[in-house]
Amino acid sequence: MTSKEIRQKFIQFFEKKGHVLAPSSSLVPRDDPSVLLTTAGMQPFKKHFMGEASPYGNRVVSIQKCFRTSDIDEVGDDTHQTFFEMLGNFSFGDYFKEAAIAWAYGFLTETVGIDKDRLSATYFAGDDKTLEDIESLKELEKLDLKEVRSSGREDNFWGPTGDEGPCGPTVEFYVDGVEIWNLVFNEYYCDKKGELKPLESRGVDTGMGFERLVTILQNKKNAYETDLFDFVIKGIEEAAGIAYGANEESDRVVRQMADHLRAIVFLIGDGVVPSNKEVGYVLRRLLRRVINQSLNLGNKSLPLDVGEKTIIHYGEVYPALLDKKDDILAVISGERDVFEKTLAKGLLELEKSDGKDISGWDAFDIFSTYGLPLEVIRDWAEKRGLKVDVAGFEREFEKAFIEHQELSRAGVEKKFGGHGLTGEIDEGDKEYLATLRNHTATHLLQQALRDVLGTHIEQKGSDVNAERLRFDFVHSQKLTDDEKDKIEKMVNEKIAEALPVVMREVSLDQARTRGALGVFDEQYKNLKKVKIYIIGSEENPYSTELCGGPHVQNTAEIKSFKIIKEESSSAGIRRIKAATG
Numbered sequence: 001m002t003s004k005e006i007r008q009k010f011i012q013f014f015e016k017k018g019h020v021l022a023p024s025s026s027l028v029p030r031d032d033p034s035v036l037l038t039t040a041g042m043q044p045f046k047k048h049f050m051g052e053a054s055p056y057g058n059r060v061v062s063i064q065k066c067f068r069t070s071d072i073d074e075v076g077d078d079t080h081q082t083f084f085e086m087l088g089n090f091s092f093g094d095y096f097k098e099a100a101i102a103w104a105y106g107f108l109t110e111t112v113g114i115d116k117d118r119l120s121a122t123y124f125a126g127d128d129k130t131l132e133d134i135e136s137l138k139e140l141e142k143l144d145l146k147e148v149r150s151s152g153r154e155d156n157f158w159g160p161t162g163d164e165g166p167c168g169p170t171v172e173f174y175v176d177g178v179e180i181w182n183l184v185f186n187e188y189y190c191d192k193k194g195e196l197k198p199l200e201s202r203g204v205d206t207g208m209g210f211e212r213l214v215t216i217l218q219n220k221k222n223a224y225e226t227d228l229f230d231f232v233i234k235g236i237e238e239a240a241g242i243a244y245g246a247n248e249e250s251d252r253v254v255r256q257m258a259d260h261l262r263a264i265v266f267l268i269g270d271g272v273v274p275s276n277k278e279v280g281y282v283l284r285r286l287l288r289r290v291i292n293q294s295l296n297l298g299n300k301s302l303p304l305d306v307g308e309k310t311i312i313h314y315g316e317v318y319p320a321l322l323d324k325k326d327d328i329l330a331v332i333s334g335e336r337d338v339f340e341k342t343l344a345k346g347l348l349e350l351e352k353s354d355g356k357d358i359s360g361w362d363a364f365d366i367f368s369t370y371g372l373p374l375e376v377i378r379d380w381a382e383k384r385g386l387k388v389d390v391a392g393f394e395r396e397f398e399k400a401f402i403e404h405q406e407l408s409r410a411g412v413e414k415k416f417g418g419h420g421l422t423g424e425i426d427e428g429d430k431e432y433l434a435t436l437r438n439h440t441a442t443h444l445l446q447q448a449l450r451d452v453l454g455t456h457i458e459q460k461g462s463d464v465n466a467e468r469l470r471f472d473f474v475h476s477q478k479l480t481d482d483e484k485d486k487i488e489k490m491v492n493e494k495i496a497e498a499l500p501v502v503m504r505e506v507s508l509d510q511a512r513t514r515g516a517l518g519v520f521d522e523q524y525k526n527l528k529k530v531k532i533y534i535i536g537s538e539e540n541p542y543s544t545e546l547c548g549g550p551h552v553q554n555t556a557e558i559k560s561f562k563i564i565k566e567e568s569s570s571a572g573i574r575r576i577k578a579a580t581g
């Protein structure tokens with residue numbers, strides 16, 4: 001069965017069941033600021049689960065272009081791509097578990113003929129907050145499956161995204177132990193307190209990985225061997241004069257290149273251009289990896305050659321790609337030229353290392369300043385018999401990345417390319433500034449808590465967005481009104497004092513002697529330098545914390561601070577939610 005036939009079968013199956021085909025939305029969501037890229041088929045339909053009428057009616061089928069930056073390190077394995085397509089059927093207050101489960105099973109076993117012995121399913125086991133999903137179990141028991149298992153919240157419960165919203169149990173279908181199809185049953189509304197109320201209009205949202213389905217139906221080991229990718233692999237083989245399948249290590253590189261080349265074509269096709277922030281940076285990172293690999297393989301026109309083949313091949317399903325062919329190729333060759341210049345500058349910087357091994361910090365610095373990928377730095381060092389502290393680099397990278405993720409829920413993601421490449425700050429962006437305010441206020445809050453409650457106060461979690469800050473800390477009792485007043489007052493005093501906020505890069509020992517708060521754990525151990533943020537004078541600071549930033553430059557920018565809520569987060573841990581501005 002060709003991938004084209006599989007597309008048709010899926011659409012027709014659900015059209016026969018009263019669904020209307022909705023075309024794939026752009027990879028770049030137009031009207032959803034909460035996400036950078038479309039990561040699931042349901043994303044364009046979020047509003048219809050919240051009650052807004054769908055122009056396609058209450059039963060919709062789609063094949064949605066998706067992109068998951070979170071899976072970038074998985075790429076090259078047998079089951080994950082950055083760009084992939086998701087098959088989905090949706091019910092907005094229409095059918096529910098019984099039909100959705102029966103149809104999924106019917107499609108898999110009858111329409112495309114997957115052997116029942118290869119098929120298993122999981123459903124939600126229930127926990128102290130939510131009942132076991134007995135309804136789904138009842139439906140699954142009607143089917144002939146190899147195994148039905150229950151599983152916890154992590155695997156079989158979805159949502160809410162953010163503080164509140166629709167959520168519910170899920171059923172997952174597996175083929176030979178690999179997850180293929182996820183069925184989400186939105187049946188609760190989770191409010192800000194975490195309490196679940198039955199939704200008036202229940203819904204179904206499903207997502208099946210197209211690449212995984214095609215792999216199974218074409219009896220292949222992974223998607224790269226299917227007709228979704230085989231021409232890309234062949235293109236790389238021809239352009240680079242190498243053979244795929246000869247060596248596992250180089251095969252993985254070829255698979256990564258194939259993934260990235262296809263993703264690049266689709267990202268540019270949806271209007272993304274390389275830059276140092278937002279999606280532009282995601283694209284730049286993929287492009288540079290591919291360009292660098294191509295240079296290593298001795299063919300700098302590989303990305304253009306294989307990119308063109310990809311456009312033509314996928315143009316059959318996504319004709320818009322054909323219209324944009326010249327633009328897409330122009331972006332690829334433009335980035336190649338920029339990268340070649342960058343490469344020259346970064347290499348010049350590397351020359352300064354003077355025959356010494358490259359520390360993780362230096363590698364990360366060159367990476368984040370010049371955009372020189374780690375692969376390039378390693379290649380360069382290898383040729384000179386030098387070592388690169390890759391683990392150290394990864395720790396730096398992760399820190400920048402985690403920091404980036406923690407701050408990314410609201411507007412900030414839009415301003416940061418991530419991974420150390422910061423974009424310029426748009427002064428007009430209120431959301432961004434609000435998040436900075438909340439982040440700096442979190443530091444003031446931690447210090448005030450220690451001043452008022454004692455030095456046993458230790459951070460257990462923190463989450464910042466444009467609307468509020470949330471801070472979890474070790475403390476056994478509920479805060480009294482008096483304590484809360486004192487803390488609030490103290491933070492507001494520090495805001496009124498208009499204290500400067502500065503960042504310093506120091507050794508871990510120096511950070512310790514300067515009394516920086518923070519988790520001095522393994523990940524920092526081997527770093528030459530860490531970032532600390534100091535609020536107040538450097539000689540006699542009010543607050544010093546190990547932190548990657550970013551922050552406001554002066555506490556006056558925070559304007560005011562108010563505790564919205566103090567509650568228990570879990571045993572022995574309290575949670576404060578507060579707002580600024």
Ligand code: ATP
Binds near residue numbers: 071
């Ligand atoms: P996994 O645990 O295997 O990464 P997931 O739980 O992240 O999967 P979902 O978010 O439920 O997956 O997405 C629905 C379906 O999309 C999955 O069942 C799978 O078939 C497919 N899928 C998810 N991530 C990828 C990816 N990176 N590449 C290809 N297909 C994917």
Ligand code: MG
Binds near residue numbers: 071
């Ligand atoms: Mg995943």
